Amino acid sequence: MLRMGKLTDYATVVLASLAQDPSRHRAAADLADSTRLSRPTVSKVLKGLQRAGMVISSRGAHGGYRLARRPENITATQILDVFEGPIAITECSGASSRCGIERQCRVGGGWQRVNAAIRRALDDVTLHQLAGLDAADVRLAPLAAQPAHAPVARLSLPES
Amino acid sequence: MLRMGKLTDYATVVLASLAQDPSRHRAAADLADSTRLSRPTVSKVLKGLQRAGMVISSRGAHGGYRLARRPENITATQILDVFEGPIAITECSGASSRCGIERQCRVGGGWQRVNAAIRRALDDVTLHQLAGLDAADVRLAPLAAQPAHAPVARLSLPES
DNA sequence: TCAAATAGGACTAAAATGGTCCCACATCTT
């Protein structure tokens, strides 16, 4: 499924929530309520985002989190990097594994090309767009070109 | 890591091996030897590929597998579809999960755009290219535009 | 000094994945 972890999914929701009022500080519990995710999970996500420099935290009473940058300046690549690590389709990142297999490792070149293309695509999507703050542009125009059998991709959330 | 399973990786190696002589039938054991993968694994991979219509099998003595189409007509998208299922970054494919969360599900629209872009990128890469049969084109030109910190993506294989 | 928050990490449970093996069926050769 070329899949992305749930934490990344949650992170997007949380970030989108923060993006609706970028300057305001909001406590983890508050974000948990408005996103309907559990508090420990939201906390975990926010900790990760903080360490990655995506959000800025204030400790102590009346503390909370806010976006470190404007939603327009946060890309999908950056969000994915937080919980998924650097974007790469194949494992074998460089030094460790020896591709002993005759000379079949030419295959690697092709995947690199694919990786680069994916990265480029992700760089073009901003949190501003993900959060639907520019709704008109995002959905209509580029999506029309999508083939009919294309997979549906939505945001998944725990039921209840 | 936005990662792709190892089976897909193996599938690519096997397909690349088949692509070097598209018309010849080759037994699973033979392919296992030349790819240095274990036989059961190669078998599993080939079974999957057969069911997906990527290869054609002949049973019985002197049986084996061969590509169902020319390497130029097999895309990375098709290969990924075999073991990863339809390309989609997020889970929640349609009917099942109800995104109860206020109106945050706008986020979905953005991921769809990302998905479409990724799909497009994958559609442009053929097995012919992955197998390095047109080496010159694949590596040099498009890769030059890649940023310096881009992840290395190579083919991973079991050590030993 | 107390209450409200975040920071960090440990820990558990669950799910996906990888990999192997076994047996049934098909086909060629002798």
Add this chain to the structure above:
DNA sequence: AAGATGTGGGACCATTTTAGTCCTATTTGA
């Protein structure tokens, strides 16, 4: 006709990864 060679399909287990929760320390405002 029989046996050898191969694929087909699943069942199965072990390992790894991922989710998710909880506990404790630290910071800050009232």
